[in-house]
Amino acid sequence: GPAISIRNLSKTYAGGKQALNDVSFDVPAGQIFGLLGPNGAGKSTLINILAGLVNKTSGHASIWGHDIDADPRNAKRAIGIVPQEVVFDPFFTPAEVLENQAGFYGVPKAARRTLELLAAVHLSDKANAYSRTLSGGMKRRLLIAKALVHNPPVIVLDEPTAGVDVELRRQLWELVSQLNSEGVTVVLTTHYLEEAEELCDRIAIINHGRVIADKPTRELVNMA
Numbered sequence: 001g002p003a004i005s006i007r008n009l010s011k012t013y014a015g016g017k018q019a020l021n022d023v024s025f026d027v028p029a030g031q032i033f034g035l036l037g038p039n040g041a042g043k044s045t046l047i048n049i050l051a052g053l054v055n056k057t058s059g060h061a062s063i064w065g066h067d068i069d070a071d072p073r074n075a076k077r078a079i080g081i082v083p084q085e086v087v088f089d090p091f092f093t094p095a096e097v098l099e100n101q102a103g104f105y106g107v108p109k110a111a112r113r114t115l116e117l118l119a120a121v122h123l124s125d126k127a128n129a130y131s132r133t134l135s136g137g138m139k140r141r142l143l144i145a146k147a148l149v150h151n152p153p154v155i156v157l158d159e160p161t162a163g164v165d166v167e168l169r170r171q172l173w174e175l176v177s178q179l180n181s182e183g184v185t186v187v188l189t190t191h192y193l194e195e196a197e198e199l200c201d202r203i204a205i206i207n208h209g210r211v212i213a214d215k216p217t218r219e220l221v222n223m224a
């Protein structure tokens with residue numbers, strides 16, 4: 001079955017704002033799935049529900065067939081989340097950030113892949129630098145490594161390239177493709193059509209909380 005299945009999902013925030021309205025889609029295992037939509041469309045809300053951070057109002061979200069609300073640990077184990085905001089303790093080093101994260105996830109010391117992950121995101125030479133000295137791009141890459149410490153089969157990235165320059169965007173695209181080619185299922189949100197087109201096998205377009213299209217990228221692009 002699909003890695004992620006969303007059925008008739010709705011979310012109304014306290015205060016009455018309806019962020020998601022009867023959203024349904026499947027993320028096929030092994031694919032890169034893009035949620036494309038403008039600011040305010042509901043993308044972050046959807047991701048936060050997948051991450052177990054926000055409660056849905058109605059409908060279902062499941063990961064590998066396990067309902068996310070039934071036990072948030074299903075999402076915690078299976079999904080690595082790359083949030084939009086990059087926040088690190090300025091005096092922690094990348095190696096420490098990854099070790100701490102592995103600790104939070106209960107990854108045994110012998111199973112930790114700190115140096116391997118730093119190499120994968122091209123940060124080996126910054127392993128022991130204070131994170132306050134990293135460039136914006138380095139911090140974004142560290143955030144991706146952080147999401148991978150518990151070896152999740154699915155990684156979810158919330159606008160991974162918002163506000164970054166063209167060169168870094170290309171770098172991040174390569175990194176995401178590489179992870180996918182190693183077998184990780186990827187869900188990402190973006191408001192760049194170009195990014196979705198370049199990276200994604202399948203794209204769902206979301207607007208005002210509704211999915212208005214959901215197709216293989218090639219079909220979608222031929223329609224436009």
Ligand code: ADP
Pocket residue numbers: 013014015017018019037038039040041042043044045046
């Ligand atoms: P996107 O990620 O596509 O920009 P969001 O999911 O952040 O969209 O937001 C969808 C809608 O829900 C927006 O109108 C936003 O203002 C609103 N919203 C988001 N978070 C909250 C919240 N915590 N409380 C109330 N409204 C919210």
Ligand code: ADP
Pocket residue numbers: 073076101104105106
């Ligand atoms: P569980 O009982 O679900 O295994 P843990 O006791 O291992 O949860 O951890 C409690 C929660 O705190 C986890 O969801 C963990 O991810 C979270 N947590 C707290 N601080 C951080 C942090 N700085 N970075 C990532 N996760 C954190």
